[in-house]
Amino acid sequence: MKNKNTTWTTRILIFLIASGILLPMVHKDPYFLHICIIIFIWSILTFGIRIVLITGHLNAAQGGFLGMGAYFSAILTMKLGWSFWISLPASGLAVAILAMIVGYPILRVKGAYFVMITFGITEVFRQIWMMWKDMFGGPQGLFGVPKPSPIDIAGLHISFSSKMPFYYLALVVLLFTVLVMRRLDNSRLGITLRSLPQSEMLSESIGIPILLYKLIAFVIGAFFAGLAGSLWAHYFTYASPDDFNWTNSLFMLMYAVIGGTQTVLGPILGCMLLLSLDEVLIEFQEYTPIVLGLILIFILFYLPGGLISLPQKMGSLLKWRKK
Amino acid sequence: MTAGENRTLLEIKGLSKNFGGLAAVADLNFATEKGEIVGLIGPNGAGKTTVFNLISGFLKPTQGQVIFGGVNVTQKKPSWIAKKGLMRTFQANVLYNENTVMQNVLLGCHLHTGFGLMRDFLNTAETQQRKKQLDEKVMEILKFSGLYELRDELASNLSHGHQRILGICITLAAEPQLLMLDEPVSGMNAEEKNNMVELIKQINLKGITVLIVEHDMKVIMNLCHRIVVLNFGMKIAEGLPEEIQAHPKVIEAYLGVE
Numbered sequence: 100m101k102n103k104n105t106t107w108t109t110r111i112l113i114f115l116i117a118s119g120i121l122l123p124m125v126h127k128d129p130y131f132l133h134i135c136i137i138i139f140i141w142s143i144l145t146f147g148i149r150i151v152l153i154t155g156h157l158n159a160a161q162g163g164f165l166g167m168g169a170y171f172s173a174i175l176t177m178k179l180g181w182s183f184w185i186s187l188p189a190s191g192l193a194v195a196i197l198a199m200i201v202g203y204p205i206l207r208v209k210g211a212y213f214v215m216i217t218f219g220i221t222e223v224f225r226q227i228w229m230m231w232k233d234m235f236g237g238p239q240g241l242f243g244v245p246k247p248s249p250i251d252i253a254g255l256h257i258s259f260s261s262k263m264p265f266y267y268l269a270l271v272v273l274l275f276t277v278l279v280m281r282r283l284d285n286s287r288l289g290i291t292l293r294s295l296p297q298s299e300m301l302s303e304s305i306g307i308p309i310l311l312y313k314l315i316a317f318v319i320g321a322f323f324a325g326l327a328g329s330l331w332a333h334y335f336t337y338a339s340p341d342d343f344n345w346t347n348s349l350f351m352l353m354y355a356v357i358g359g360t361q362t363v364l365g366p367i368l369g370c371m372l373l374l375s376l377d378e379v380l381i382e383f384q385e386y387t388p389i390v391l392g393l394i395l396i397f398i399l400f401y402l403p404g405g406l407i408s409l410p411q412k413m414g415s416l417l418k419w420r421k422k
Numbered sequence: 423m424t425a426g427e428n429r430t431l432l433e434i435k436g437l438s439k440n441f442g443g444l445a446a447v448a449d450l451n452f453a454t455e456k457g458e459i460v461g462l463i464g465p466n467g468a469g470k471t472t473v474f475n476l477i478s479g480f481l482k483p484t485q486g487q488v489i490f491g492g493v494n495v496t497q498k499k500p501s502w503i504a505k506k507g508l509m510r511t512f513q514a515n516v517l518y519n520e521n522t523v524m525q526n527v528l529l530g531c532h533l534h535t536g537f538g539l540m541r542d543f544l545n546t547a548e549t550q551q552r553k554k555q556l557d558e559k560v561m562e563i564l565k566f567s568g569l570y571e572l573r574d575e576l577a578s579n580l581s582h583g584h585q586r587i588l589g590i591c592i593t594l595a596a597e598p599q600l601l602m603l604d605e606p607v608s609g610m611n612a613e614e615k616n617n618m619v620e621l622i623k624q625i626n627l628k629g630i631t632v633l634i635v636e637h638d639m640k641v642i643m644n645l646c647h648r649i650v651v652l653n654f655g656m657k658i659a660e661g662l663p664e665e666i667q668a669h670p671k672v673i674e675a676y677l678g679v680e
Binding site: 286288290294297298300303315 | 512518525539
């Protein structure tokens with residue numbers, strides 16, 4: 100049963116990757132590419148919130164980590180003159196180190212208190228960006244973040260002035276995220292992390308240092324938020340404090356829960372469907388939160404495993420009918 | 423004395439715990455030797471579970487020391503103490519309910535996987551080999567405890583008796599030197615009790631020292647080499663099962679005096 104599921108997940112993943120690579124060759128509309136890039140960046144973020152979510156913690160600081168990644172990358176390229184290709188991993192690492200410092204004291208706290216603390220952390224970050232004008236540009240943020248510098252791969256000169264190369268860049272980073280997360284899921288770390296919310300007491304009693312494991316999940320999540328932030332800053336060419344507030348964490352949570360947290364497909368599916376829905380409903384923009392909220396309520400009631408569990412649910416329903 | 427000291431596995435020295443003004447455990451001293459089964463009994467509220475929590479690190483003692491295998495483990499974290507080989511089960515059925523029996527026991531192997539997280543992440547050939555060995559170890563434990571047939575069942579679907587056995591299997595996978603069992607036969611019927619007693623004897627034969635809290639006197643008298651009796655957080659008697667049964671203070675604590 101489990102093996103069957105994993106082979107299906109692999110098949111769907113390969114299909115998604117293949118269509119991700121081929122689609123822009125058929126459909127070159129820049130607006131379409133823009134939506135895809137947004138979906139890719141949000142998927143990376145959603146993966147980051149999911150890895151903490153499976154330990155039973157809702158990390159509302161993810162929105163703040165996204166912003167920190169964007170600002171770090173902007174500062175590294177604009178003020179220190181680093182190349183984007185170095186500042187992308189560097190901002191991921193910087194945010195991971197930040198998460199390590201922040202996470203150590205706060206990961207002892209559970210449930211609603213953890214949500215409130217991480218929510219507070221995002222707000223503290225936002226205040227820092229607003230107040231520290233010399234470094235972070237104050238309320239209007241940092242403008243003129245350069246596009247990624249051109250590179251030569253296998254004799255091809257790739258410049259990032261158009262959307263297409265950035266599409267592939269975001270896709271590569273997303274693929275990297277998916278690969279890492281998938282390996283984590285099947286490894287001892289993933290299994291242990293998923294066991295934590297079931298009984299922390301039991302885990303502690305058989306020698307699992309739960310604080311360390313939670314910290315590892317938190318830091319990995321923050322690392323990917325940092326990467327996403329860097330992509331964000333260099334795609335939109337600015338980093339502004341208004342973009343990085345705690346509601347971002349809520350949206351990530353919604354995408355993860357609606358898509359399903361069981362497999363790595365969930366976050367991708369959630370981001371794809373809901374962000375496309377956002378675009379479809381763009382005429383009725385002020386009403387989209389209502390639609391999203393209704394979808395969330397429906398999913399929580401009838402599909403607690405998220406959209407990814409739909410085929411399974413349908414299967415068991417059909418069996419039940421036959422009986 | 424020197425020869426005796428080498429055999430001592432767990433030593434409790436002047437252990438005390440106050441909850442506010444209430445002394446749950448007061449100046450408790452006892453020791454267990456390697457290979458023993460020691461019973462810890464007493465009326466309800468005598469502080470038995472508190473003693474377990476103090477030894478395993480889930481509670482911090484107000485005073486006193488816990489020495490395990492010559493190492494002072496007082497004030498240490500439960501996971502740190504477990505790493506030294508001191509494991510415990512819980513009074514309630516604490517399991518990974520959403521996982522299968524096999525996965526539950528596999529999680530118990532955490533301390534003895536033999537590979538780090540990074541090598542596991544990279545999934546090298548050596549790690550895969552090691553994982554197969556772990557699976558075999560899990561199967562062995564399940565066969566030993568009689569849960570083998572139920573290996574693919576979700577832990578939450580097991581009967582109460584099987585859940586209690588699974589709780590012990592998880593700790594066995596962690597390869598304890600000292601296993602502390604908190605009321606292992608509570609809520610069981612006669613047949614299940616007999617099986618559990620047999621299982622605990624088998625575990626002891628493997629060379630694992632057992633410290634057991636239990637209300638069922640038949641089980642305690644059947645299993646234990648030595649018994650420590652607590653009342654109101656204080657030790658009122660210690661000795662062989664026969665001695666304890668005839669001890670006036672124990673009879674007083676359980677039945678009261680006229």
